[in-house]
Amino acid sequence: MELIADKKDRITWHLACHQSDVPEEGGACALIEGKQIAIFHFTRRGEWYATDNECPHRQQMALSRGMIGSQQGEPKVACPFHKKTFSLKDGSCLSGEEYKIKTYPILVKDGLVYIGI
Template structure:
């Protein structure tokens, strides 16, 4: 199976530097992509800032009682483990890996992909 390769971006030196809103969601731009960094029940997660269903801004959403991120437009909820829409509609939200290390907090963006030859 193909192993994914990531380019890692440092997004903060420490967790306290991340300025989360009341909804525990922060939108940032990394590698030319708008990404939501989220303080979850289990730590930190990251996902695409745009809902795959209707393009809602996920940073304006909220976390439900199960720790899923919920789109503010139609209330579609997405699981951070796999990006799957838990309401069963078949949509997937792009999830980005986050690693907390001694040197800081890092977010991975997949290298290559379908259109990598365009670079």
């Protein structure tokens, strides 16, 4: 499925998983176009997010197993190894370092989760 925002921006939606595959208040990982994508479900907020699964601090594929929460209202994930925290909205590092993760559009429809690449 492809949506075109304008002539330069094309988003192709990829089926990642069933909604039930992602734990409530947690994350899961999907392989899409050879990339590990972390998918997060904030059940209590009714929000979904998708980011790279790789933590840029030590290049470990671990973010989908990180703890999610919020920092001054900003949804975030903490790397399970070194506790670097990242905004799930824009990927910026909330721990004060210059690291950044890529974020992806996400769509949940009819019990299925799609990631836009």
